[in-house]
Amino acid sequence: MNNFTFHTPTQYIFGRDAEMKAGEMSAKLLGKNILVVIGGGSVVRSGLLDRVFASLDAAGVAHSLLKGVKPNPTDRLVYEGIDIARRENITGILAVGGGSVIDTAKAVALGALYDGDFWDFYCGNAKPENALPVGTILTIPAAGSEGSGNSVITREADLRKLGVRTDSILRPLFSLMNPELTFTLPPEQTAAGIADMMAHIFERYMSPTANVELTDRISEGILKAIIEEAPKVMANPEDYDARANIMWSGTLAHNGVCGTGRVEDWACHGMEHELSALYDVTHGAGLAVLIPAWLAYMAQHAPAKPAQLARRVFNISEPDDTQAALLGMTALRNFFHSLSLPVTMAELGIENPDIPELVRRVLINKGEKFGGYYIIDADIAIQIYRLAL
């Protein structure tokens, strides 16, 4: 096991009516003049935003609004938010939505206290040392951003999609998590969120670090719970307990506990980010296509850990590692299919992907060689994208 630091200061308030704590928690942790960040109209149409505003008003918290965050959020709205934050002397930021909204809020929180361009943090030219406090009200369980120190933003000018990762500076100070708010999610968004949270575990589980039995077992446990609960939320979107298990899984999948003490992988995320940037596909759907392709490659070249996954999570009893890994990959594909997720580029709606361009871009953003469990170069990246066709 490698040395590590782990610091997760987020206060979670989880359950029915959690969003009613917006005023109290904002007053305590975000200050008296906050910026509320939202996406499209669903939080308006559902009445959630009105309830949040009422809670803030009752607590004496003034609020400005930044709206219009879209999936695969871009820098344009971040700059707009930073302008508001500076102009209005904003003391903290409350994100009401899913990962895109929260990641935008985090980018604004970083940029508002920084003299230069906030993009410096994303392209690696500056290291985050300070940010406005962020709170969240989660409506889409997927990205895990409600508990993570991470944020991913796409730059519109060149469609570079880059992430920043901090130990704790970008972790929300509080997250209000009411599973009922996820009852109305469209099935494809529920399913994509499930693939995303499973991917956050895969990317940590697929590690070259040996002797990490504890985090292996925790990772396998969360994956098993997701596999058990996912069909329930698809069959009955208002199954509170299943929604609650899925929502909390999304947080624990990405709060870092599964990665403590080990080198992580993140090759699939890197390769997916280019799919999302070029073809604007849903992140989770792109991952449902690329992870099985990655597993198919690894079954041939480094089957040990994929075989362990197959045996422990998918109950594959095959003794040969390569065969076990392939059977596990098939089981995962079947599981994704059962949620109506795409598992090929064609099913994702990309008939003729420009693989050379995808690879060119991934090497720019991830480096000539990337990955943790197995090192990927241009040739291997081409093969994995092809396995996803």
Next chain:
Amino acid sequence: MNNFTFHTPTQYIFGRDAEMKAGEMSAKLLGKNILVVIGGGSVVRSGLLDRVFASLDAAGVAHSLLKGVKPNPTDRLVYEGIDIARRENITGILAVGGGSVIDTAKAVALGALYDGDFWDFYCGNAKPENALPVGTILTIPAAGSEGSGNSVITREADLRKLGVRTDSILRPLFSLMNPELTFTLPPEQTAAGIADMMAHIFERYMSPTANVELTDRISEGILKAIIEEAPKVMANPEDYDARANIMWSGTLAHNGVCGTGRVEDWACHGMEHELSALYDVTHGAGLAVLIPAWLAYMAQHAPAKPAQLARRVFNISEPDDTQAALLGMTALRNFFHSLSLPVTMAELGIENPDIPELVRRVLINKGEKFGGYYIIDADIAIQIYRLAL
């Protein structure tokens, strides 16, 4: 799943040389004039205390010393610590040791800022609202106190052993965890620590709350990791990776993540506290005796969850719940035995326990009816103690 709040602000620095951060972290989070709390002579003899003092001196942190904490720590040393804290205007407390030392440090941290008797918090007459900041350097993985908001103290006058539990006020602000510091633990202390951390998971896993698949699976995962790693540390006390897995398991077993969203049990802990108080046995060894007895009773009266445990953790394939639960109980007893832990009162060195007195005391401290998964009264408590003979 029930509503919950979850807040774990402890900063963990885990790995080789972690203790060398004592000065830096204390200066940052405990202030410039701290009280160092230790137990017997092992941290002195090993040179650890000298290294810690050197680190504190280098960081300009002044330090007083409270020494002599014993297993099943009592109020006497807490009062002594509170006196020092007040007299010396102590700004924070650094515990260097295991659960007893950390629990004592937490009690001092509470009492130093309270006008009344610190015992008020333990017997339920006052609710903790404020405490001096606490940091830890962990040397015995067992109690999980390095990450928990809990503390357990025994009052010498009447041997009442009571705990206080907070959401986050008593959680250490930092914990420095170097698995190498556990290489020299005597085997019986290593084994008792393993039983204690497993018990912390059992007490949460055995819940009447339905539909908590995620925390069930995480609990089972940590248990499986402990069962895998425990024989390695017993066979080779200097197996760094196995020690690291066990050490981090002890933290995650008791930081609350296994209990999110569910009613917990804690009957075995309540019954064990009376064993420790009356017969001064090691807490973990007492739990290794009482948990199988509790499981044996439950196999007859409420076998569902014990059967799930047996099937998922001990790979029991028996279809009948009662039989499966009994086989799981036997597997657990065999596992404890394989670590040279006692599994009966006789093996614990208590030939003729005063069961009426044990039950009388447990009812005083836990109430006439206690437990979560299954409600225990005086009659049932007698039967469980008898099953442990």
